[in-house]
Amino acid sequence: MSGPESSAPHQIFDSRALAARRRRALALGPETFLIDRVAEDLADRLGAVSRQFAVAADLGTPTAALARALAAIPSIGRLFTFGPPERVDNDAAADPELPPFGPASLDLVVSALALQTVNDLPGALAQIRRALRPDGLLLACLFGAGTLAELREAFAIAESDTTGGISPRVAPFADLRDLGGLVQRAGLALPVTDVDRVVVRYDHPLALMADLRRMGAANPLNARRRAPLRRATLARLFEVYAERFADPDGRLRATFEIAWISGWGPHDSQQKPLRPGSAKLRLADALKAAEHKLPGEGS
Known part of the structure; x- marks a missing residue:
């Protein structure tokens, strides 16, 4: 048997559904405010690194926003783009699950809002590490665990109230501490993680859902419920969202x-x-402080 229903347990994300959602986003007219923002942020971060990157690769970024932003950075020599097939400016279509890089072939790998739907993120990071030359850099951003926390909570309450159970409606994303451990586990040196929280306000949950569709970010989980959402559940979702996540002016976060x-x-x-x-200097000496021994300690 083939298809999403027979996927292996570790396949959290449905790759065919992801591709279909990206195609739908292009047909609807893509919403790019998030990818444009993170592309500029990544370029700013990279511009602060004082070294040259002769050969670089953009892995999985769903639009050309990052390539455009990096074009103005003189420290980058040749940038190759490896994105989804729907991205028309690719040097080659590629799946972030299987980065198409040779060993020690790159000075820089960048990625924007793509790695959060990789089923084997540890494996992908290990392959990126293998592709980096000594002192090569990986710099990437992806959706973190707090993404769409409001929608996730509202869905859970609405389904519980109207159906007596819940189903996965919003994809789970990695916690920042876990990501730091994965970078280190992949064999990358000097790992650094940080987080930027972007709060967008909407007049109605339907406007948020429309943006998610136009980002290609609607539910891609293999375990998602295939049946249409009940009207009663959707109505209860609207109520819960307004009750819990509205600002004083009535707009929703x-x-x-x-x-x-x-x-x-x-x-x-x-x-x-x-x-x-291996330290050569005691902390007490460095602080020029008197050292007091605890009772029972040796001399």
Whole structure:
């Protein structure tokens, strides 16, 4: 048997549904305010790095926004784009699950709002690490765990109240602390993570849902319920959202958590932590403070 219903348990995201949602977004007219924002932010972050990147790759970014933003950075030599098939400016179509890079072939890998739907993110990061030359850089952003927390909560309450149970309506995304561990586990040096929370306000939940469709970000989960949403559930969703997440002016909040990750291909020139017990100076001496021993400690 084939199809989403027979996918292996570890396949959280339905790749065919993701592609279909991207095609629908193009047909509807894509909503790009988030990808445009993070593309400019990534370019700003990269512009602050004082080194040259002769060969770079943009992996999975769904639009040309990042390539346009990076075009103005003189430290980047040749930028190759590897995005979904729907992206017309690709150098080659590629799936972030299987980065098409040779070993030690790149000085820089960037990605914007693509890696959050990779089923094997540890594996993808390990392959990126393999593709980076020594002292090469990975800089990427993806949706973090707090993304659409309001919609997730409203859906859970609405379904529980109207059907007696809940189904996965909003995709789960990785926690920032987990992402830091994955970067380190992949073998990247000097891992750094941080988060940017973008709060967008809407007049109605339907306006948020329309934006999600035009971003290609509607529910891509393999475990999603295929039956149409009940009218009673949708009506209850509207009520809960207005009750819990409205500002004083009546507009509704929607949070997008942008998780940033970076790491370097290991190189001898990079700072390394000291081995335990190798310090040459005691903390008390460095602080010029008197040292007091606890009762029972040796001299």
